[in-house]
Amino acid sequence: MRRLLTVLLLASAAVGISLPARAHNVLISSDPKDGAALSAAPAQITLVFDQAVRQGYAQVGVTGPDGAAMADGAASVATEKVTLKVKPLTAAGAYVVGYRILSADGHPVTGKITFRLTAPASAAPSTAPETAGQTEAQTAAQTPPATPPGTVTASDAADSARAAEAAANGGAGMAVVWIVAALLLLAAGTGVALRRARPAETGQGGDAPATDASRAGGPDGEGRA
Structure with a gap:
Protein backbone atom coordinates (compact mmCIF):
# COMPACT_ATOMS: atom_id res chain seq x y z
CA MET A 1 0.00 0.00 0.00
CA ARG A 2 2.76 2.36 0.92
CA ARG A 3 4.54 1.58 -2.35
CA LEU A 4 1.39 2.37 -4.30
CA LEU A 5 1.02 5.71 -2.57
CA THR A 6 4.64 6.49 -3.20
CA VAL A 7 4.25 5.78 -6.91
CA LEU A 8 1.14 7.92 -7.15
CA LEU A 9 2.83 10.82 -5.40
CA LEU A 10 5.85 10.64 -7.67
CA ALA A 11 3.63 10.51 -10.74
CA SER A 12 1.63 13.50 -9.57
CA ALA A 13 4.81 15.43 -8.90
CA ALA A 14 6.14 14.63 -12.35
CA VAL A 15 2.92 15.74 -13.99
CA GLY A 16 2.85 18.91 -11.92
CA ILE A 17 6.39 19.74 -12.91
CA SER A 18 5.91 19.02 -16.62
CA LEU A 19 2.68 20.98 -17.05
CA PRO A 20 4.20 24.40 -16.37
CA ALA A 21 7.09 23.56 -18.67
CA ARG A 22 4.71 22.94 -21.54
CA ALA A 23 2.45 25.85 -20.71
CA HIS A 24 4.51 28.58 -22.37
CA ASN A 25 6.92 28.48 -25.31
CA VAL A 26 10.52 29.25 -24.50
CA LEU A 27 13.14 30.60 -26.90
CA ILE A 28 15.99 28.10 -26.92
CA SER A 29 18.23 29.50 -29.71
CA SER A 30 18.51 32.21 -32.32
CA ASP A 31 20.58 33.19 -35.33
CA PRO A 32 22.27 35.59 -34.76
CA LYS A 33 22.79 34.64 -31.14
CA ASP A 34 21.74 37.03 -28.42
CA GLY A 35 24.59 39.50 -27.78
CA ALA A 36 26.62 38.42 -30.82
CA ALA A 37 29.10 40.77 -32.53
CA LEU A 38 29.03 40.29 -36.29
CA SER A 39 31.44 41.49 -38.96
CA ALA A 40 28.98 40.58 -41.75
CA ALA A 41 25.33 41.55 -41.80
CA PRO A 42 22.80 38.68 -41.68
CA ALA A 43 20.16 38.33 -44.37
CA GLN A 44 17.49 36.97 -41.99
CA ILE A 45 16.68 36.40 -38.32
CA THR A 46 15.81 32.92 -37.05
CA LEU A 47 14.17 32.18 -33.67
CA VAL A 48 13.81 28.60 -32.40
CA PHE A 49 11.39 27.72 -29.56
CA ASP A 50 10.99 24.60 -27.49
CA GLN A 51 7.47 23.98 -28.78
CA ALA A 52 5.55 24.53 -31.96
CA VAL A 53 4.45 28.09 -32.55
CA ARG A 54 0.90 28.78 -33.66
CA GLN A 55 0.58 29.86 -37.26
CA GLY A 56 -0.63 33.37 -38.04
CA TYR A 57 0.26 34.91 -34.68
CA ALA A 58 4.05 35.32 -34.85
CA GLN A 59 5.28 38.91 -35.02
CA VAL A 60 8.97 39.82 -35.32
CA GLY A 61 10.56 43.24 -35.80
CA VAL A 62 14.13 44.51 -36.18
CA THR A 63 15.29 48.01 -35.24
CA GLY A 64 18.60 49.46 -36.46
CA PRO A 65 21.05 51.81 -34.70
CA ASP A 66 19.18 54.83 -36.02
CA GLY A 67 15.77 53.46 -34.98
CA ALA A 68 14.74 52.48 -38.51
CA ALA A 69 12.67 49.34 -39.01
CA MET A 70 14.70 46.77 -40.95
CA ALA A 71 12.16 43.95 -41.35
CA ASP A 72 11.55 42.88 -44.94
CA GLY A 73 8.03 41.47 -44.90
CA ALA A 74 6.26 39.30 -42.34
CA ALA A 75 7.69 36.45 -40.29
CA SER A 76 7.11 32.87 -41.40
CA VAL A 77 6.47 29.94 -39.03
CA ALA A 78 7.64 26.35 -39.53
CA THR A 79 6.69 24.28 -36.45
CA GLU A 80 8.91 25.65 -33.67
CA LYS A 81 11.01 27.88 -35.96
CA VAL A 82 10.20 31.52 -36.78
CA THR A 83 12.11 33.24 -39.62
CA LEU A 84 12.17 36.90 -40.67
CA LYS A 85 13.97 38.35 -43.69
CA VAL A 86 15.64 41.72 -43.14
CA LYS A 87 16.64 44.59 -45.39
CA PRO A 88 20.35 45.13 -46.14
CA LEU A 89 21.99 46.15 -42.86
CA THR A 90 24.54 48.78 -43.86
CA ALA A 91 25.05 50.72 -40.62
CA ALA A 92 27.37 49.55 -37.86
CA GLY A 93 25.93 49.45 -34.35
CA ALA A 94 23.39 47.64 -32.18
CA TYR A 95 20.30 45.95 -33.61
CA VAL A 96 17.30 44.85 -31.53
CA VAL A 97 15.05 41.92 -32.51
CA GLY A 98 11.68 41.90 -30.75
CA TYR A 99 9.19 39.06 -31.03
CA ARG A 100 5.67 38.15 -29.95
CA ILE A 101 4.25 34.65 -30.46
CA LEU A 102 1.28 32.61 -29.27
CA SER A 103 2.21 29.62 -27.13
CA ALA A 104 0.76 26.18 -27.50
CA ASP A 105 -1.47 26.81 -24.48
CA GLY A 106 -2.83 29.99 -26.06
CA HIS A 107 -0.83 32.46 -24.00
CA PRO A 108 1.26 35.16 -25.76
CA VAL A 109 5.01 35.16 -25.24
CA THR A 110 7.18 38.24 -25.89
CA GLY A 111 10.90 38.80 -25.76
CA LYS A 112 13.90 40.25 -27.55
CA ILE A 113 17.49 39.57 -28.54
CA THR A 114 20.25 41.96 -29.58
CA PHE A 115 23.32 41.75 -31.77
CA ARG A 116 25.93 44.22 -32.94
CA LEU A 117 27.27 44.85 -36.41
CA THR A 118 30.92 45.84 -36.01
CA ALA A 119 31.53 47.16 -39.53
CA PRO A 120 29.26 48.66 -42.20
CA ALA A 121 28.54 46.62 -45.27
CA SER A 122 31.33 47.04 -47.80
CA ALA A 123 30.61 48.37 -51.28
CA ALA A 124 30.82 46.11 -54.29
CA PRO A 125 34.42 45.77 -55.53
CA SER A 126 35.23 47.96 -58.48
CA THR A 127 36.48 46.48 -61.71
CA ALA A 128 40.18 46.61 -62.53
CA PRO A 129 41.24 49.82 -64.30
CA GLU A 130 41.69 49.48 -68.00
CA THR A 131 45.00 50.23 -69.65
CA ALA A 132 45.44 53.32 -71.77
CA GLY A 133 45.71 51.26 -74.95
CA GLN A 134 42.48 49.40 -74.26
CA THR A 135 40.69 52.64 -73.44
CA GLU A 136 41.85 54.33 -76.65
CA ALA A 137 40.95 51.28 -78.74
CA GLN A 138 37.47 51.07 -77.24
CA THR A 139 36.97 54.81 -77.68
CA ALA A 140 38.01 54.61 -81.32
CA ALA A 141 35.72 51.66 -81.92
CA GLN A 142 32.76 53.32 -80.26
CA THR A 143 33.27 56.79 -81.80
CA PRO A 144 31.38 57.09 -85.12
CA PRO A 145 33.21 58.71 -88.06
CA ALA A 146 32.82 62.48 -88.37
CA THR A 147 31.39 62.07 -91.88
CA PRO A 148 29.59 58.86 -92.89
CA PRO A 149 30.89 57.24 -96.08
CA GLY A 150 29.28 58.65 -99.20
CA THR A 151 28.19 61.88 -97.51
CA VAL A 152 28.91 65.13 -99.38
CA THR A 153 30.28 67.75 -97.01
CA ALA A 154 29.89 71.51 -97.32
CA SER A 155 33.50 71.89 -98.44
CA ASP A 156 33.02 69.25 -101.15
CA ALA A 157 29.89 71.04 -102.37
CA ALA A 158 31.74 74.37 -102.46
CA ASP A 159 34.61 72.84 -104.44
CA SER A 160 32.15 71.32 -106.91
CA ALA A 161 30.39 74.67 -107.32
CA ARG A 162 33.68 76.44 -107.96
CA ALA A 163 34.69 73.82 -110.51
CA ALA A 164 31.34 74.11 -112.29
CA GLU A 165 31.62 77.90 -112.35
CA ALA A 166 35.15 77.71 -113.71
CA ALA A 197 36.37 92.89 -157.86
CA ARG A 198 38.23 96.19 -158.44
CA PRO A 199 40.58 95.02 -161.28
CA ALA A 200 37.65 93.44 -163.07
CA GLU A 201 35.80 96.70 -163.05
CA THR A 202 38.93 98.51 -164.36
CA GLY A 203 39.28 96.07 -167.27
CA GLN A 204 35.71 96.49 -168.28
CA GLY A 205 36.17 100.28 -168.43
CA GLY A 206 39.15 99.96 -170.92
CA ASP A 207 37.13 97.85 -173.32
CA ALA A 208 34.23 100.31 -173.48
CA PRO A 209 32.53 100.60 -176.96
CA ALA A 210 33.98 103.17 -179.41
CA THR A 211 32.44 106.58 -179.73
CA ASP A 212 30.87 107.91 -182.87
CA ALA A 213 34.01 109.87 -183.67
CA SER A 214 36.20 106.84 -183.61
CA ARG A 215 33.80 104.95 -185.75
CA ALA A 216 33.86 107.86 -188.27
CA GLY A 217 37.55 107.58 -188.73
CA GLY A 218 38.90 109.77 -185.99
CA PRO A 219 38.81 113.39 -185.18
CA ASP A 220 39.85 114.43 -188.61
CA GLY A 221 36.89 112.89 -190.26
CA GLU A 222 38.88 110.18 -191.90
CA GLY A 223 36.95 107.32 -192.88
CA ARG A 224 33.86 109.20 -193.65
CA ALA A 225 32.33 108.19 -196.96
Whole structure:
Protein backbone atom coordinates (compact mmCIF):
# COMPACT_ATOMS: atom_id res chain seq x y z
CA MET A 1 0.00 0.00 0.00
CA ARG A 2 2.76 2.36 0.92
CA ARG A 3 4.54 1.58 -2.35
CA LEU A 4 1.39 2.37 -4.30
CA LEU A 5 1.02 5.71 -2.57
CA THR A 6 4.64 6.49 -3.20
CA VAL A 7 4.25 5.78 -6.91
CA LEU A 8 1.14 7.92 -7.15
CA LEU A 9 2.83 10.82 -5.40
CA LEU A 10 5.85 10.64 -7.67
CA ALA A 11 3.63 10.51 -10.74
CA SER A 12 1.63 13.50 -9.57
CA ALA A 13 4.81 15.43 -8.90
CA ALA A 14 6.14 14.63 -12.35
CA VAL A 15 2.92 15.74 -13.99
CA GLY A 16 2.85 18.91 -11.92
CA ILE A 17 6.39 19.74 -12.91
CA SER A 18 5.91 19.02 -16.62
CA LEU A 19 2.68 20.98 -17.05
CA PRO A 20 4.20 24.40 -16.37
CA ALA A 21 7.09 23.56 -18.67
CA ARG A 22 4.71 22.94 -21.54
CA ALA A 23 2.45 25.85 -20.71
CA HIS A 24 4.51 28.58 -22.37
CA ASN A 25 6.92 28.48 -25.31
CA VAL A 26 10.52 29.25 -24.50
CA LEU A 27 13.14 30.60 -26.90
CA ILE A 28 15.99 28.10 -26.92
CA SER A 29 18.23 29.50 -29.71
CA SER A 30 18.51 32.21 -32.32
CA ASP A 31 20.58 33.19 -35.33
CA PRO A 32 22.27 35.59 -34.76
CA LYS A 33 22.79 34.64 -31.14
CA ASP A 34 21.74 37.03 -28.42
CA GLY A 35 24.59 39.50 -27.78
CA ALA A 36 26.62 38.42 -30.82
CA ALA A 37 29.10 40.77 -32.53
CA LEU A 38 29.03 40.29 -36.29
CA SER A 39 31.44 41.49 -38.96
CA ALA A 40 28.98 40.58 -41.75
CA ALA A 41 25.33 41.55 -41.80
CA PRO A 42 22.80 38.68 -41.68
CA ALA A 43 20.16 38.33 -44.37
CA GLN A 44 17.49 36.97 -41.99
CA ILE A 45 16.68 36.40 -38.32
CA THR A 46 15.81 32.92 -37.05
CA LEU A 47 14.17 32.18 -33.67
CA VAL A 48 13.81 28.60 -32.40
CA PHE A 49 11.39 27.72 -29.56
CA ASP A 50 10.99 24.60 -27.49
CA GLN A 51 7.47 23.98 -28.78
CA ALA A 52 5.55 24.53 -31.96
CA VAL A 53 4.45 28.09 -32.55
CA ARG A 54 0.90 28.78 -33.66
CA GLN A 55 0.58 29.86 -37.26
CA GLY A 56 -0.63 33.37 -38.04
CA TYR A 57 0.26 34.91 -34.68
CA ALA A 58 4.05 35.32 -34.85
CA GLN A 59 5.28 38.91 -35.02
CA VAL A 60 8.97 39.82 -35.32
CA GLY A 61 10.56 43.24 -35.80
CA VAL A 62 14.13 44.51 -36.18
CA THR A 63 15.29 48.01 -35.24
CA GLY A 64 18.60 49.46 -36.46
CA PRO A 65 21.05 51.81 -34.70
CA ASP A 66 19.18 54.83 -36.02
CA GLY A 67 15.77 53.46 -34.98
CA ALA A 68 14.74 52.48 -38.51
CA ALA A 69 12.67 49.34 -39.01
CA MET A 70 14.70 46.77 -40.95
CA ALA A 71 12.16 43.95 -41.35
CA ASP A 72 11.55 42.88 -44.94
CA GLY A 73 8.03 41.47 -44.90
CA ALA A 74 6.26 39.30 -42.34
CA ALA A 75 7.69 36.45 -40.29
CA SER A 76 7.11 32.87 -41.40
CA VAL A 77 6.47 29.94 -39.03
CA ALA A 78 7.64 26.35 -39.53
CA THR A 79 6.69 24.28 -36.45
CA GLU A 80 8.91 25.65 -33.67
CA LYS A 81 11.01 27.88 -35.96
CA VAL A 82 10.20 31.52 -36.78
CA THR A 83 12.11 33.24 -39.62
CA LEU A 84 12.17 36.90 -40.67
CA LYS A 85 13.97 38.35 -43.69
CA VAL A 86 15.64 41.72 -43.14
CA LYS A 87 16.64 44.59 -45.39
CA PRO A 88 20.35 45.13 -46.14
CA LEU A 89 21.99 46.15 -42.86
CA THR A 90 24.54 48.78 -43.86
CA ALA A 91 25.05 50.72 -40.62
CA ALA A 92 27.37 49.55 -37.86
CA GLY A 93 25.93 49.45 -34.35
CA ALA A 94 23.39 47.64 -32.18
CA TYR A 95 20.30 45.95 -33.61
CA VAL A 96 17.30 44.85 -31.53
CA VAL A 97 15.05 41.92 -32.51
CA GLY A 98 11.68 41.90 -30.75
CA TYR A 99 9.19 39.06 -31.03
CA ARG A 100 5.67 38.15 -29.95
CA ILE A 101 4.25 34.65 -30.46
CA LEU A 102 1.28 32.61 -29.27
CA SER A 103 2.21 29.62 -27.13
CA ALA A 104 0.76 26.18 -27.50
CA ASP A 105 -1.47 26.81 -24.48
CA GLY A 106 -2.83 29.99 -26.06
CA HIS A 107 -0.83 32.46 -24.00
CA PRO A 108 1.26 35.16 -25.76
CA VAL A 109 5.01 35.16 -25.24
CA THR A 110 7.18 38.24 -25.89
CA GLY A 111 10.90 38.80 -25.76
CA LYS A 112 13.90 40.25 -27.55
CA ILE A 113 17.49 39.57 -28.54
CA THR A 114 20.25 41.96 -29.58
CA PHE A 115 23.32 41.75 -31.77
CA ARG A 116 25.93 44.22 -32.94
CA LEU A 117 27.27 44.85 -36.41
CA THR A 118 30.92 45.84 -36.01
CA ALA A 119 31.53 47.16 -39.53
CA PRO A 120 29.26 48.66 -42.20
CA ALA A 121 28.54 46.62 -45.27
CA SER A 122 31.33 47.04 -47.80
CA ALA A 123 30.61 48.37 -51.28
CA ALA A 124 30.82 46.11 -54.29
CA PRO A 125 34.42 45.77 -55.53
CA SER A 126 35.23 47.96 -58.48
CA THR A 127 36.48 46.48 -61.71
CA ALA A 128 40.18 46.61 -62.53
CA PRO A 129 41.24 49.82 -64.30
CA GLU A 130 41.69 49.48 -68.00
CA THR A 131 45.00 50.23 -69.65
CA ALA A 132 45.44 53.32 -71.77
CA GLY A 133 45.71 51.26 -74.95
CA GLN A 134 42.48 49.40 -74.26
CA THR A 135 40.69 52.64 -73.44
CA GLU A 136 41.85 54.33 -76.65
CA ALA A 137 40.95 51.28 -78.74
CA GLN A 138 37.47 51.07 -77.24
CA THR A 139 36.97 54.81 -77.68
CA ALA A 140 38.01 54.61 -81.32
CA ALA A 141 35.72 51.66 -81.92
CA GLN A 142 32.76 53.32 -80.26
CA THR A 143 33.27 56.79 -81.80
CA PRO A 144 31.38 57.09 -85.12
CA PRO A 145 33.21 58.71 -88.06
CA ALA A 146 32.82 62.48 -88.37
CA THR A 147 31.39 62.07 -91.88
CA PRO A 148 29.59 58.86 -92.89
CA PRO A 149 30.89 57.24 -96.08
CA GLY A 150 29.28 58.65 -99.20
CA THR A 151 28.19 61.88 -97.51
CA VAL A 152 28.91 65.13 -99.38
CA THR A 153 30.28 67.75 -97.01
CA ALA A 154 29.89 71.51 -97.32
CA SER A 155 33.50 71.89 -98.44
CA ASP A 156 33.02 69.25 -101.15
CA ALA A 157 29.89 71.04 -102.37
CA ALA A 158 31.74 74.37 -102.46
CA ASP A 159 34.61 72.84 -104.44
CA SER A 160 32.15 71.32 -106.91
CA ALA A 161 30.39 74.67 -107.32
CA ARG A 162 33.68 76.44 -107.96
CA ALA A 163 34.69 73.82 -110.51
CA ALA A 164 31.34 74.11 -112.29
CA GLU A 165 31.62 77.90 -112.35
CA ALA A 166 35.15 77.71 -113.71
CA ALA A 167 34.03 75.26 -116.40
CA ALA A 168 31.14 77.53 -117.34
CA ASN A 169 33.41 80.59 -117.51
CA GLY A 170 35.93 78.65 -119.58
CA GLY A 171 33.21 77.54 -122.01
CA ALA A 172 31.93 81.09 -122.36
CA GLY A 173 35.45 82.37 -123.02
CA MET A 174 36.02 79.79 -125.74
CA ALA A 175 32.72 80.74 -127.34
CA VAL A 176 33.80 84.38 -127.47
CA VAL A 177 37.13 83.37 -129.01
CA TRP A 178 35.40 81.34 -131.69
CA ILE A 179 33.00 84.19 -132.48
CA VAL A 180 35.85 86.70 -132.81
CA ALA A 181 37.80 84.30 -135.00
CA ALA A 182 34.78 83.80 -137.24
CA LEU A 183 34.29 87.56 -137.56
CA LEU A 184 37.95 88.01 -138.46
CA LEU A 185 37.75 85.30 -141.09
CA LEU A 186 34.59 86.85 -142.50
CA ALA A 187 36.22 90.28 -142.67
CA ALA A 188 39.30 88.84 -144.35
CA GLY A 189 37.19 87.05 -146.94
CA THR A 190 35.24 90.20 -147.64
CA GLY A 191 38.45 92.17 -148.17
CA VAL A 192 39.83 89.61 -150.59
CA ALA A 193 36.61 89.63 -152.56
CA LEU A 194 36.64 93.41 -152.80
CA ARG A 195 40.24 93.45 -154.03
CA ARG A 196 39.42 90.95 -156.71
CA ALA A 197 36.37 92.89 -157.86
CA ARG A 198 38.23 96.19 -158.44
CA PRO A 199 40.58 95.02 -161.28
CA ALA A 200 37.65 93.44 -163.07
CA GLU A 201 35.80 96.70 -163.05
CA THR A 202 38.93 98.51 -164.36
CA GLY A 203 39.28 96.07 -167.27
CA GLN A 204 35.71 96.49 -168.28
CA GLY A 205 36.17 100.28 -168.43
CA GLY A 206 39.15 99.96 -170.92
CA ASP A 207 37.13 97.85 -173.32
CA ALA A 208 34.23 100.31 -173.48
CA PRO A 209 32.53 100.60 -176.96
CA ALA A 210 33.98 103.17 -179.41
CA THR A 211 32.44 106.58 -179.73
CA ASP A 212 30.87 107.91 -182.87
CA ALA A 213 34.01 109.87 -183.67
CA SER A 214 36.20 106.84 -183.61
CA ARG A 215 33.80 104.95 -185.75
CA ALA A 216 33.86 107.86 -188.27
CA GLY A 217 37.55 107.58 -188.73
CA GLY A 218 38.90 109.77 -185.99
CA PRO A 219 38.81 113.39 -185.18
CA ASP A 220 39.85 114.43 -188.61
CA GLY A 221 36.89 112.89 -190.26
CA GLU A 222 38.88 110.18 -191.90
CA GLY A 223 36.95 107.32 -192.88
CA ARG A 224 33.86 109.20 -193.65
CA ALA A 225 32.33 108.19 -196.96
